[in-house]
Amino acid sequence: MTALSAWLVTDGRVLASANIANDRASRRKGLCGQTHIEGAFVIPNCRWVHTFGMRVAIDVAYLDAVGNVIKTAQMSKLRLGAPVRNARTVVEAEKGAFARWGISVGNKIEVRDSNNNPELTSQ
Numbered sequence: 001m002t003a004l005s006a007w008l009v010t011d012g013r014v015l016a017s018a019n020i021a022n023d024r025a026s027r028r029k030g031l032c033g034q035t036h037i038e039g040a041f042v043i044p045n046c047r048w049v050h051t052f053g054m055r056v057a058i059d060v061a062y063l064d065a066v067g068n069v070i071k072t073a074q075m076s077k078l079r080l081g082a083p084v085r086n087a088r089t090v091v092e093a094e095k096g097a098f099a100r101w102g103i104s105v106g107n108k109i110e111v112r113d114s115n116n117n118p119e120l121t122s123q
Helices: 024-029 097-101
Strands: 003-010 013-021 040-044 058-063 069-075 089-094 110-113
Touching (some): 003 040, 013 097, 058 097, 089 097
Antiparallel strands (some): 003 110, 040 089, 058 069
């Protein structure tokens, strides 16, 4: 399992480091089993998530095709989220992170590759 390393950026301000789920294995594992989450986890081409197998509650942001936050939610363990229409990317972080970072509906979030990898498509 490999995940691309990136930064979450909004309004020119770096919010956090992020790992991008760039293959099936990293998408499948996600944040399962972790007791503490550093930064964020980004899942491209995703409209819904679940928290089965997770040990911590998470913040979830659903981004449209251009990176606008169209919905946010906090999910406890063992929950199944409903698909979000028009969502193209999901950002997950430890519960409370979005409040600290100032993320809310309407923000635009860019996912910037920290290694200048041309395979990573920035939002």
